Amino acid sequence: MFKIYLVFISFFSLLTLQSSAAQKDFYQLKVYHLKTVQQEEKVDTYLRQAYLPALHRAGIAKVGVFKPIYPTDVAPTEKLIYVFVPFRSFDGIAKLEQQLAKDQAYHNDGKAYLEALYTEPPYERLEVILMNAFDEHSKFTMPQLKAPLKDRVYELRSYESHTEAIAKNKIEMFNKGGEISLFKRLNFNAVFYAEVVAGSRMPNLMYLTTFENKVDRDAHWKAFGADAFWKTLSALPQYKNNVSKNDTKFISPTDYSDI
Template sequence: MLNTGFSLAGKGDFYQIKIYHLSTSQQENVVDEYLEQAYLPALHRAGIKHVGVFKPVTPSEGSKPDEKLIYVLIPFSSQKEIAKIDSKLAKDQQYQSAGSKYLDAPYTNPPYDRIETILLNAFVKHPKYGVPDLDGPKKDRIYELRSYEGHTEKISANKIKQFNDGDEVGLF
């Protein structure tokens, strides 16, 4: 990954986006229960206060017609914190117990089809995440995840530079 234009290590947040790809309502129910009863509480116990869980209101670009997706956004304060989270979860007996239906699912009945994991680091001009100050019901809130892709690393670095130096971050 080209790091030009991103925050320097230790100067900004890092973000992990987990995308659960599901093909059945049963899988969706198992993952929902796991996230609510095991994963999110364990992350909170590990010191990660805010974790976002999102579902698309319309099919995502590139997804299969009947595919269900669940997005989990986890902000980390350092790369070291990312590296340690799995070992913390492995030692968390409350997590292991509450998540057993998901964690111990048999090969013949998997809780998901695939998990996609994306790691990002914050922009220089927006080094820390912020929680929106909204008061409407959570079920009615709509968020947009924007991503930009370039056909070369140089083009991607230029777009990142526009966000930082051109203050495009300020538009958001």
């Protein structure tokens, strides 16, 4: 009887953990690395006419599509397109692929991309990053902005750490430490905060904040750096040296992005 009781408790604990995990979003970030204008046009057409409509039909109402904001006096070494897809759980990725395989409209609308010849590939490389949402921001959030999409500045940050344990420490700083609460208080309009579980630059976390424009972005970060809570938090010994590299990218939503 005692063994049966232990088995029941273990099974109940497993279900509780699975239920808890299921309450957090799981994110996929695709990064298209492009070389030519023709590739960019082909991927844009595919995303606009085939991929996003198919995801909407599959029950994913909001998909973000973004492009880098380059300085006007510096030519980019490559073209990039970011596609952010929120799922309710990790299983959602496999389910989506199954739905896409059966979606004839998707295959018809995306034929030029899906059946591209090796002599005319639609991109140079496709990078895929998978992420678990943070406890204190467990669901992605639509930005509450008034500016037109073309004027907005979105800031995608990736914080790399020296080891897995140190990366967990930085995530704790966001959650228990109160860094997310500070971002919320200062109205950074974050879309997501997440731990990267599969990607090319690990261990790391990523988050996306949004602003009306560049002036608005700079004002928010100035307030962040001057905030008394941040000065206290960043000075705590337990959170020292938990980021080895901060990779910041400024991106803008396309005219067909949902986010």
